[in-house]
Amino acid sequence: MSKVALGGFTNTLRRYPKTVGGVGILTTCGLILLEKQRIRNYLSKWVNTAPSDTDKKRPDYIYIKYHIYKESMRKLKQKEEDEKKWVSVIINPIGKWWKSIKHSVAWRLLNIAQTGSQHDRLKAVRQLACIDHLKDWDFRHLAQICDARTAISLARSGADSRWFVPVHMRGCIKNPKLVLADFHDMLARLRPNSCVDNFFNKYFPQQYPHEGIDEFFTQDQASSLSSQDTDMLKEIIAFLHHITKEEAVAKQILNEGGLTHLMELRKIFADDNETLSTLCKVMANISLVDTSVEHFFASGWIGALAEWMKCPDLRLQVISAKTMANLDHDDPNRVEYPPNVYPLHPRLRTRAKPKADIIFIHGLLGGVFITWRQKDRNPTELGLYGKNAFYTSETDDVFLVGEQRRGNSRIFKNVNNNNNANNGKNGNGATNNTVKKEKMTDPILKAAKKEKNKTLGISDTATLELVEALQNTAELESDWEVVHPDVPLKAGENCCGEFSVPGNEWQNQDNCEDYTNCWPMEWLPDDYPNTRIIGIDYTSAVTEWSANFTKYCPCEKGQGQIDVRATSLLDRLSKSDIGNERPVVWIGHSMGGILTKLMLMKAIDDPDPKVNQIAKSTSSILFLGTPHRGSSIAKWKQHMQMILSPSIEVKEMEEGAPKLIAMHNRFMDCLNTCFRNVKVVTIAEGAPTMLTSFKFPLRIVTEDSARIDYGDFYVLKDDHLSLSKPIFRQSFLYQRVLKVIEDSLQEVEGPTEKVELPGTKFKVEAIKTPASGSLVDKVRSIFAAVPQISINFPNAHCEQSKRD
Secondary structure (H helix, E strand, C coil), X not given: XXXXXXXXXXXXXXXXXXXXXHHHHHHXXXXXXXXHHHXXXXXXXXXCCCCCHHHHHCCCCCCCCHHHHHHHHHHHHHHHHHHHCHHHHXXXXXXXXXXXXXXXXXXXXXXXXXXXXXXXXXXXXXHHHCCCCCCHHHHHHHHHHCCHHHHHHHHCCCCCHHHCCCCCCCCEEECHHHHHHHHHHHHHCCCCCHHHHHHHHHHCCCCCCCCCCCCEEECCHHHHCCHHHHHXXXXXXXXXXXXXXXXXXXXXXXXXXXXXXXXXXXXXXXXCHHHHHHHHHHHHHHCCCCCHHHHHHHCCHHHHHHHHHCCCEHHHHHHHHHHHHHHCCCCCCCCCCCCCEEEEECCCCCCCCCCCEEEEECCCCCCHHHHCCCCCCCCCCCCEECCCCECCCCCCCCCCCHHHHHHHCHHHHHHCCCCHHHCCCCCCCCCCCCCCCCCCCCCCCECCCCCCCCCCCCCCHHHHHHHHHHHHCCCCCCCCEEECCCCCCEECCCCCCCCEEEHHHCCXXXXXXXXXXXXXXXXXXXXXXXXXXEEECCCCCCEHHHCHHHCCCHHHHHHHCHHHHHHHHHHHHHHCCCCCCCCEEEEEECHHHHHHHHHHHHHHHCCCHHHHHHHHCEEEEEEECCCCCCEHHHHHHHHCHHHHCECHHHHHCECCCHHHHHHHHHHHHHHCCCCCCCEEEEEEECCCEXXXXXXXXXXXXXXXXXXXXXXXXXXXXXXXXXXXXXXXXXXXXXXXXXXXXXXXXXXXXXXXXXXXXXXXXXXXXXXXXXXXXXXXHHHHHHHHHCCCCCCCCCHHHHHHHHHC
């Protein structure tokens, strides 16, 4: 071949470079496949192809025992035969169709709850809350699709806990030293702040060392945490509860990821309900920030709060319900609850607005779950009077009142067997020289057990009917009367009862194991479910040494003054929409009655409409042992001033204090002018209280100091601490509270007139309205035109009509 021909061939190849390249690649691959064995033998000389040690440890086969293999094959064959049956041919498609329908309904409802109008969202959430038949993986999938607003709505509707994504790293607990370091850095960024500076000087002199330690513990290792670290974390939780009351501080903590650190505290103190309740108060303060909803959802706190809402401990139930109410911006009846204000009922969403607001305010050294718990139920003799008999019984020694015996009560032992929490305290929670705050010895404040009707396992029908008839027969007949166990020793001239119960209506609860740590929360909703029950909780002390609110910084030092405290509580109650087109009932024990009077007098003069409506909507006030003219407990100041240093509250409650007398005189003037339509009920103590372990009796509030020349006045045989604790539902104290609420509701609904229709044996209650007279006349004319018929309605219908 000539050079010219070779050059022409080369030029031709250059015109088709892709074709030449493809042919070259194919030729190379063919040569490699052809010489594959030679190439492998050559490379084996240089590369070690022996199996590694890891591969040697792996078994080549998985051995299965023969009987297991035989059983699995038998079940597989049986399943195939069952599927061939004609019944399965029909049922299996229906079952698959029904499962797909259930799944699709949940997905569609969730889509409406997220994208629909508010009315549609509320309906969809109510339907989703009723769903509990799906598999766990279905709930997990739905929880991952769910948004923050819908998750909060489901939690406030009592939905299944599987609706919420579990907490991140639920089984792992972060090392407390690292948690302390995180909180040190977070609090340091809040400086300069007087409260934070004071806390750093006392607890954080320098940064907490955290190098060379394990990052996480398991749940088993959490029990070995050092007491020093846990005590320090408890101090931080209490301090956060103090500073998060300021919205700017709460917002800064929220934006810096503080909820993630607080979640670690929840894991560390998972078994400490006392600390968890304080932590939940921190969450309630942070929930008042407008932008907190997404933060709570992203950090997993929605599921944690929903779990606490169903916790056996009443404290966690109430505080978590308060937090969720603050986060629920989609509720048409939304109300915010600032610090010190707790919703005892309702704790979930309601479709209708409440018909009344009932506010409970405790006194000195009290609390929501301290002052308003049930009295110890010791067996006592009933006072009975019938046709020809009159019996009275005074089984309580006035120097050993019932509250004194609570320390050894069986009720505390039934709840928890941990009796080491008494620490040498007596039943009143008092030490030798000073009154200590009443403290529950139970780590868990459990809810009362609802009575359930026990089923009788009797097969014979006649015997079963006889036993049921004997059980339903009243122990006493209607011609007997049972006097209330706490019947008043004294009463005003025009005071109304009820002081007794007909024998056929008496329910003997002496031997009942049911016990409540908060009767306003567990009893009142059964009698008046359409009301809102609010509990006010604040810190107080007898001496300056025990003043917890001055523990962290001096800014709280003046909060003990009654005037300052009343102003703060009134402002927070107004934010909770108290008295908005509904009556307000106040129930105050001891110093709580003084705060009630002062708040009402401040509200009537306040130009803010939301504050002023609280005074205008006030319908009734119930004073329980309120020292209107001061208390003799302040005499301690005269005898032990050098030792005790009385607190501000004790100084202001001194008997005959000019400031207290002036406040009372002004309140009496208001009762005769702007509060003339307010009904007042006063209950005074009739027995001294044991304040020391030496059984020294002291009348904390005398009858003259508790008496108010307005409304009803009663003196019970209980001491000061027992005055707010009914022994059970059928007691004078609780029944008088129900009467106060009933009167307030009737004022709103209007008085009723009983109209007896001709030819009938029942009565119709007609509301007195301008047109009611003509309506009654028309009804009478209709019944007069028809033959007279005797109609007997069962009692259940009458009771239902009264409730309606």
